[in-house]
Amino acid sequence: xxxxxxxxxxxxxxxxxxxxxxxxxxxxxxxxxxxxxxxxxxxxxxxxxxxxxxxxxxxxxxxxxxxxxxxxxxxxxxxxxxxxxxxxxxxxxxxxxxxxxxxxxxxxxxxxxxxxxxxxxxxxxxxxxxxxxxxxxxxxxxxxxxxxxxxxxxxxxxxxxxxxxxxxxxxxxxxxxxxxxxxx
Numbered sequence: 001x002x003x004x005x006x007x008x009x010x011x012x013x014x015x016x017x018x019x020x021x022x023x024x025x026x027x028x029x030x031x032x033x034x035x036x037x038x039x040x041x042x043x044x045x046x047x048x049x050x051x052x053x054x055x056x057x058x059x060x061x062x063x064x065x066x067x068x069x070x071x072x073x074x075x076x077x078x079x080x081x082x083x084x085x086x087x088x089x090x091x092x093x094x095x096x097x098x099x100x101x102x103x104x105x106x107x108x109x110x111x112x113x114x115x116x117x118x119x120x121x122x123x124x125x126x127x128x129x130x131x132x133x134x135x136x137x138x139x140x141x142x143x144x145x146x147x148x149x150x151x152x153x154x155x156x157x158x159x160x161x162x163x164x165x166x167x168x169x170x171x172x173x174x175x176x177x178x179x180x181x182x183x184x
Contacts, residue, residue: 001130001131002044002182003036003039003041003182004041004177006036006039006040006064006065008037009036023097026102028184029084029103032127032182038059039060040177041057042177042179043134046093046119046129047129047130048119053091054088056087058085059086070092074094076094079116081094082097089110092108093105093119094106094107103123104121105118106119107119130182134179139174140175143168146167147164
């Protein structure tokens with residue numbers, strides 16, 4: 001799995017979070033948060049048999065896309081699991097925090113009331129079932145570079161303001177993204 005991490009977490013942040021909510025993270029998930037603190041996961045899918053789901057983010061602690069903010073949308077105490085990530089359609093990936101099943105990963109479909117479907121026995125297994133591809137270098141080109149390339153290939157007739165706007169949005173989204181393999 002490739003990730004564009006949100007930065008390094010710290011054990012003190014993890015302990016503070018766990019103490020605040022009265023939970024204890026499973027060891028591999030704790031290691032993930034300490035090393036990557038979550039991150040964006042462009043071009044990543046989770047494969048479970050024939051089914052595939054996208055993964056947009058894995059949440060961190062004290063960052064914009066964080067565990068705490070997303071706990072507000074999910075009845076985590078009753079379900080005994082925390083939302084640790086989200087797909088492109090608003091469905092959560094969660095990790096079980098109960099004593100009996102700590103570390104089990106579930107997919108929670110928002111159209112079904114966030115009902116849980118077990119997808120992995122552990123965070124390590126979950127990461128192993130995730131497949132990513134690198135962001136195309138074309139997506140990181142500036143709008144001016146793309147336009148020059150199009151003109152050089154004799155394609156200037158298809159260039160529109162809408163296309164330029166799409167190129168700008170794509171460039172702003174991906175220009176600084178650095179993907180690295182998740183290794184725990």
